[in-house]
Amino acid sequence: MPNILFAARSESWDDYKAPLGAALDATGLPYALGTAFAPEEVDYxxxxxxxxVQDFTPYTRLKAVMNLWAGVEGVVSNATLTAPLTRMVDEDGLTQGMVEWVTGHTLRHHLGMDAHIVNPDRTWDATPPPLSADRPVTLLGLGALGQACARALTALGFPVSGWSRSPKTLPGITTFAGEEGLRAALSDAQIVILLLPDTPATADVINAETLALMAPGAMLLNPGRGPLIDDDALLAALDSGQIGHATLDVFRTEPLPDDHAYWTHPKVTVTPHIASTTRPETAARVIADNIRRNETGAPLLHVVDRSAGY
Known part of the structure; x- marks a missing residue:
């Protein structure tokens, strides 16, 4: 019978205890679930x-660590963890939330909604927006979240391009890879969405050089990771008009400090890291199914590649 340790902030246990128990019960496997086990007795x-828990050395019979978050940058480089590490891929919760945030803000910028929502001068401008077919969208990052968002935007009629570190082929999406591919993906891009992981290779991928590649007045959406953006370069591009607006959900420091320039910049929208959140009900089923797989001899899903960092 596997012992399953829940290791997160204490307030999270109240949210996860019942869903995890129900999901594990549904597998039919015997188990013990709790927040306190002797380390040498923990299986998951x-x-x-x-x-x-930051030192995994005492967990001598550990079979796997199931990360509750999509991002693993906070644990992937922990040298004391030698057991498999899985990331959260939850199509019904986390992924769906990201798709809704990305499509909502893409449509907002595509349709120019801000000018109508805040219009103190009562300006009557009947110029129609372009149709989606005339508005190319570029996604940086084609993992589970990026692919789901690309499919949703394609279904709305947007021409979608995507860039990833390694080559990928996706139906209906123009894909790029590598350094030259990044330049091609950003060249004249009108709406750019960042869904890359936080790794040394992706730090400041949006910088003065890459911002200059985009179409003048381009819109930038970042629901991915804060370190993807060189903040000073973005603020300069906003001030110059090279970037028309930035909608940012993630930041290097969270909560975003009160004195940060993003709060008061007229071309920045700040959302408080809400684009994609792990939902206990659906995430519990993902975790329970992965434990069931491992206990019955099937391979674990969503195993992190430590060398790549995600």
Whole structure:
């Protein structure tokens, strides 16, 4: 019978205890679930990187660590963790939330909604927006979240391009890879969406040089990771008009400090890291199914590639 340790902030246990128990019960496997086991008796850890558990050395019979978040940058480089690490891929919760945020803000900028929502001068401008077929969208990052967003935007009629570190082929989407591919993907891009992981290779991928590649007045959406953007370069591009607006959900420091320039910049929308959140009900089923797979001899899903960092 596997012992499953829930290791996250104490307040999260109240949210996860019942859904995890129900999902594990549905597998039919015997188990023990809790927040306190002797380390040498733990088989699985359901984990958030901000948990008290940071040294995995005492967990000598650990079979896997199940990360509760899509991002694993807070644990992937932990040298004490030698057991498999899985990331959260939850199509019914986390992925759906990201698709809704991305499509909502893409349509907002595509249709120019801000000018109508805030219009103190009562300007009557009947110029229609272009149709989606005339508005190319570029996604940087074609993992589970990026692919889901690309499919949703394609279904709305947008011509979608995507860039990833390694080559990928996706129906209906123009794909690029590598350094030259990044330049091609951003060249004259009108709406750019960042869904890359936080790794040393992706730090400041949006910088003065890459911002200059985009179409003048381009819109930038970042629901991915804060370190993807060189903040000073983005603020300069906003001030010059090279970037028309930035809608940002993630930041290097969270909560975003009160004195940060993003709060008051007229061309920046700040959302408080809400684009994609792990939902206990659906995430619990993902975790339970992965434990069931491992206990019955099937391969784990969503195993992190430590060398790539995601």
């Amino acid at each position: 850890i359901v984990y958030a990187p901000n948990a008290d």
